[in-house]
Amino acid sequence: MSKKNRNSFIQRHSTPPKKKPVDSLLDVMEDGKEFASLVDVAPQGINLRDEIRKSISEIEAIRKHPTLVYAANVINVPSGISTEISYVDDLPFSEMVSSVPDNIDEIDIVIVTPGGIAQQVSQFVNRLRPRFKNVSMILPYMSMSAGTIWAISGNEIWMDQRAFIGPIDPQVPGKDGRFVPAQALVALLKEIQNRGQENIKNGQNPDWSDILILQNMDAREIGNTLSLSQYSVQLAYEYLLNHKFRDWQKHSNGESVTPQERSDRANKVANMLCSHEHWKVHSHGISREVAWNELKIKINHPEDVSGLERAIRRFWALLYWIFENSPTAKIFISSQYSLFKSRPVSQK
Secondary structure (H helix, E strand, C coil): CCHHHHHHHHHHHHCCCCCEEECCHHHHCECCECCHHHCCEEECCCCHHHHHHHHHHHHHHHHCCCEEEEEECCCCCCCCCCCCECHHHHHHHHHHHHCCCCCCCEEEEEEEECCECHHHHHHHHHHHCCCCCEEEEEECCEECCHHHHHHCCCCEEEECCCCEECCCCCEEECCCCCEEEHHHHHHHHHHHHHHHHHHHHCCCCCCHHHHHHHHCCCHHHHHHHHHHHHHHHHHHHHHHHHHHCCCCCECCCCCECCHHHHHHHHHHHHHHHCCHHHHCCCCCCECHHHHHHCCCCCCECHHHCCCHHHHHHHHHHHHHHHHHHCCEEEEEECCCCEEEEECCCCCC
16 A cells, blocks of 8 residues: 555544534434444534433333433443432432323333432332332333332333343442442351351361451441341332232232232342342342343333334433433433433533
């Protein structure tokens, strides 16, 4: 290749392509390349609230009832503002629920979250369950930790093939300020206890290294760890028993499900979701296949309903683009309500 041709080649492939001006992201979105088709466009005069609502309407046209969205930026995580479920979310979420017309008794909740405070999830559920007969959860992507507890409070869980939930073992701050999974501490205590009992049985003293670990543990931290774990399990058990498993009436062999069987299943699943020993890491992503095969939680597949998978993927690609290209940290939005939370813009 001559120097002239080489320079021409380098110039063509190093110069960013000129972005195409568009007045609607959804109108230029291509099926199968929902996000990729937005990368080289330059939106002009687009009202992002209207775009999201247009995408929501595609879901609502198929599902036939209102959709509320609680979505945190898990793509381009903003600095200076929390994207986790927290107490500051209570009022905007309550306002969004209150904006739903009184005659509506079924609703969908779209959730995207890295997790957060389980106590606030219980408040979300308290806003929803007395008001609506059926609540379905739609997961286009991640709904981790406390978000998983929220998801299993739904009568139905609709998960895209790319979506995942996660273990519900809470995280607690250690002495160094870092957060560690509560169940990891519980597992460590059990391990030390088992080693100590085995040593005593063999006429030996407990390992000195184990004694040092115990001496460096804060009793209040351990107590808090156990309480938070029990709280997460209790919430998960109640939501599974009263909501997710509410309509589970028949076994696959046709026999009736007894109340005791329903309770036992809810208890087993809740404890398994909180098991650090099973999942190993708090960030373990649980796919819809694992949710069914290991946890025996029924998951609905959007692709089984004509147009629903497409509508959900278009919605998520739009949010993905917004999160990547704006300071938006969290979005509360429906056809009747909208609130965008953004990270602080640095002052010059």
